Amino acid sequence: MTATTEINKIISKENLVYGKTSVLLDNEMHYCPGCTHGVIHKVIAEVIDEMGIQDKTIGVSPVGCSVLAYNYIDIDWQQAAHGRAPALATATSRLMPGKYVFTYQGDGDLASIGCAEIIHACNRGENIVVFFVNNAIYGMTGGQMAPTTLEGQVTATTPYGRDCKVTGFPMKITEMIAMLPGTRFVTRQSAETPGAVRKLKKAAQKAFENTRENKGLSFIEIVGTCSSGWKLSPVKSNEWMKENMFAYYPLGTLKDE
Amino acid sequence: MAKFKGAIVVDTEKCKGCGLCVVACPTKVIELARDVNGKGYHYAHMANADACIGCSSCGLVCPDTVITVYRVKAS
Ligand SMILES: Cc1ncc(C[n+]2csc(CCOP(=O)(O)OP(=O)(O)O)c2C)c(N)n1
Ligand code: SF4
Ligand code: SF4
Ligand code: SF4
Ligand SMILES: [Mg+2]
Numbered sequence: 465m466t467a468t469t470e471i472n473k474i475i476s477k478e479n480l481v482y483g484k485t486s487v488l489l490d491n492e493m494h495y496c497p498g499c500t501h502g503v504i505h506k507v508i509a510e511v512i513d514e515m516g517i518q519d520k521t522i523g524v525s526p527v528g529c530s531v532l533a534y535n536y537i538d539i540d541w542q543q544a545a546h547g548r549a550p551a552l553a554t555a556t557s558r559l560m561p562g563k564y565v566f567t568y569q570g571d572g573d574l575a576s577i578g579c580a581e582i583i584h585a586c587n588r589g590e591n592i593v594v595f596f597v598n599n600a601i602y603g604m605t606g607g608q609m610a611p612t613t614l615e616g617q618v619t620a621t622t623p624y625g626r627d628c629k630v631t632g633f634p635m636k637i638t639e640m641i642a643m644l645p646g647t648r649f650v651t652r653q654s655a656e657t658p659g660a661v662r663k664l665k666k667a668a669q670k671a672f673e674n675t676r677e678n679k680g681l682s683f684i685e686i687v688g689t690c691s692s693g694w695k696l697s698p699v700k701s702n703e704w705m706k707e708n709m710f711a712y713y714p715l716g717t718l719k720d721e
Numbered sequence: 722m723a724k725f726k727g728a729i730v731v732d733t734e735k736c737k738g739c740g741l742c743v744v745a746c747p748t749k750v751i752e753l754a755r756d757v758n759g760k761g762y763h764y765a766h767m768a769n770a771d772a773c774i775g776c777s778s779c780g781l782v783c784p785d786t787v788i789t790v791y792r793v794k795a796s
């Protein structure tokens with residue numbers, strides 16, 4: 465048997481072990497090559513599919529590169545003003561009990577302009593899930609400094625590296641959130657290796673289960689990359705992230721009650 | 722010998738040539754093609770198909786979810 469015929473025999477429906485979930489639409493994603501947003505979208509879609517909650521899930525997309533998330537995950541969506549996703553999610557979950565409501569927000573959206581919104585939603589313990597995508601930069605607008613940008617990190621607005629004497633310190637939002645009594649599950653994950661993707665999926669599933677049980681707010685930070693903003697290749701971005709981001713933003717679960 | 726034999730199918734027109742699957746593959750099956758797709762990206766393909774064990778690592782990390790993975794028990 466030649467190699468090609470052997471491969472053709474393997475490639476058949478009954479041998480399928482991994483493919484695109486139907487909760488993910490066929491639209492081509494507008495994200496740059498290697499962008500972590502794509503992996504996170506996929507994980508959320510797979511969990512929605514596996515939990516059978518497609519018709520009960522409502523996402524709130526942010527302002528930022530993921531503003532168009534509603535083009536990719538086949539559920540009901542709202543799109544919030546910059547930083548205001550927690551307010552829309554609050555109203556939606558209170559008015560529609562039984563729905564699985566989540567926000568999907570970048571670090572500029574959540575930690576900068578939307579900082580007050582998220583802290584109060586967490587403090588109120590709204591019955592929602594928050595996906596907080598920390599790529600240490602404003603990706604969409606061309607790579608400006610975010611509150612999460614690391615000390616010394618070069619961005620469009622910190623061309624000589626972030627100087628904490630001038631701009632303050634990189635903000636550990638997730639640690640702050642974990643202190644609030646309104647939050648039940650607070651975790652920091654990543655998505656750069658198969659193992660990390662599996663862990664993120666478990667965390668997302670747990671978060672939606674918390675919603676089902678009316679447990680309150682689950683907060684998942686995902687440390688990710690922005691190769692365009694960081695001016696590195698996708699592979700080099702992951703290396704830079706592991707070396708620098710993980711040291712300041714350590715992975716793991718901070719709270720699980 | 723590996724317990725499983727696998728094969729992947731890449732939707733080459735949708736692949737963005739990011740190379741994350743190349744790094745994720747434990748058996749070095751995948752390479753980026755010299756050729757480019759309609760968008761100008763060097764798409765991923767099985768350069769060393771015999772080594773594939775169908776572990777799905779490439780599929781899990783692909784941001785554009787353009788890899789489908791198949792697996793059979795090795796005979
Ligand atoms: C009220 C308002 N202020 C500022 C902007 C410009 N703006 C658009 S996206 C963005 C930041 C996005 O960064 P982030 O939330 O980290 O998302 P990313 O693109 O990195 O995923 C800013 C400041 C805006 N659209 N609206
Ligand atoms: S600019 Fe950054 S965050 Fe936005 S799509 Fe590109 S890589 Fe992703
Ligand atoms: S990870 Fe996906 S998009 Fe990136 S090179 Fe591999 S197949 Fe293409
Ligand atoms: S399924 Fe596993 S062995 Fe096969 S190409 Fe993908 S990562 Fe490599
Ligand atoms: Mg960002």
